[in-house]
Amino acid sequence: MIATTGSAGRPAAASAPPDLPSAARANAAPAEPRPAAIDRPRQDFQGKAALITAGGAGIGRAIALLFAERGGVPLITDRDGEQARAVCAEIEARGGKAAAMAVDVRDARQIRESVAAADALPGGLAMLFNVAGINIPKTVETMDEDEWESVLAINLTSMYHSCKHAIPAMRRRGGGAIVNVSSIAGVLAEARCGAYSASKGGVILLTQNLAMDHGQDNIRANAICPGSTRTPRTEGYWRQSPTGKSEMAELCPLKRSAEPEEIARPALFLASDEASYITGAVLTVDGGMTAGFRIPTFDRL
Numbered sequence: 399m400i401a402t403t404g405s406a407g408r409p410a411a412a413s414a415p416p417d418l419p420s421a422a423r424a425n426a427a428p429a430e431p432r433p434a435a436i437d438r439p440r441q442d443f444q445g446k447a448a449l450i451t452a453g454g455a456g457i458g459r460a461i462a463l464l465f466a467e468r469g470g471v472p473l474i475t476d477r478d479g480e481q482a483r484a485v486c487a488e489i490e491a492r493g494g495k496a497a498a499m500a501v502d503v504r505d506a507r508q509i510r511e512s513v514a515a516a517d518a519l520p521g522g523l524a525m526l527f528n529v530a531g532i533n534i535p536k537t538v539e540t541m542d543e544d545e546w547e548s549v550l551a552i553n554l555t556s557m558y559h560s561c562k563h564a565i566p567a568m569r570r571r572g573g574g575a576i577v578n579v580s581s582i583a584g585v586l587a588e589a590r591c592g593a594y595s596a597s598k599g600g601v602i603l604l605t606q607n608l609a610m611d612h613g614q615d616n617i618r619a620n621a622i623c624p625g626s627t628r629t630p631r632t633e634g635y636w637r638q639s640p641t642g643k644s645e646m647a648e649l650c651p652l653k654r655s656a657e658p659e660e661i662a663r664p665a666l667f668l669a670s671d672e673a674s675y676i677t678g679a680v681l682t683v684d685g686g687m688t689a690g691f692r693i694p695t696f697d698r699l
């Protein structure tokens with residue numbers, strides 16, 4: 399049935415029964431629908447705590463700031479405790495809540511203690527963002543054994559330790575979400591970065607294993623694969639090799655590197671209830687860098 403509309407194109411008010419007093423008749427008209435508030439800041443992480451490794455700078459810092467802005471309480475850990483505390487102070491100065499702790503992810507004991515500290519925050523440990531990662535750009539032939547072990551320890555083994563302790567805590571609370579930061583180097587081999595690529599590829603399969611083994615605990619695990627992102631690390635490379643930034647941009651369909659917030663937002667999406675049916679996913683956030691390849695001849699035809 400087609401609804402009849404009044405002169406202003408709105409549905410006509412149903413006429414009130416004739417025996418009602420005039421005030422009641424006026425009240426019988428349906429109220430104008432109120433426009434939905436759209437300027438209310440999202441608070442979808444209210445009541446939740448998260449552990450963030452390497453939260454003192456770059457992508458980890460951006461995740462911490464956004465998580466707190468949306469009502470959550472992050473435990474910001476970093477090898478550099480000063481940096482972790484500075485991010486915590488930044489959040490508190492903006493009216494949010496956070497905690498900070500010096501944690502070197504090469505140390506299994508420190509990781510275990512940080513998981514316990516995050517679980518002791520109000521709401522308990524709901525989310526784990528494994529962000530810590532380093533790159534030592536060398537071929538396998540030129541890389542020392544110590545360097546290899548260091549890259550694997552920070553990028554991959556640290557995630558084994560944090561997940562090992564976070565999973566029982568999340569299970570006790572009925573579930574949780576894990577977001578592991580891999581890289582496009584975990585999807586495609588990055589030349590001269592054997593240890594980095596191997597570790598980041600390992601992160602992807604570790605994440606998918608977590609998804610397989612702990613879906614039944616209502617724990618979701620997803621990997622995010624950033625492309626080139628402006629952080630202290632990349633800015634360091636670009637200082638050493640000043641054409642590096644524009645060369646990197648040229649490889650990317652969007653012709654620029656990401657800002658850390660552009661990685662933090664999809665990372666938070668994966669952790670949020672909006673992604674409630676997403677687990678074991680590998681989300682590339684790379685400005686299209688791994689979308690395809692270019693045949694130079696075709697550009698000239």
Ligand SMILES: NC(=O)c1ccc[n+]([C@@H]2O[C@H](COP(=O)([O-])OP(=O)(O)OC[C@H]3O[C@@H](n4cnc5c(N)ncnc54)[C@H](O)[C@@H]3O)[C@@H](O)[C@H]2O)c1
Nearest residue numbers: 452454455456457477502503530531581626627629630631
């Ligand atoms: N920046 C990029 O272009 C890019 C691209 C793809 C993937 N990633 C990944 O994103 C993650 C974050 O990278 P970023 O560029 O933001 O980092 P970054 O190198 O700028 O450093 C971020 C933080 O990591 C901390 N850190 C370093 N070693 C640590 C350790 N052993 N224990 C604890 N903290 C430690 C540092 O103190 C620093 O505060 C890494 O896993 C990296 O591999 C970055």
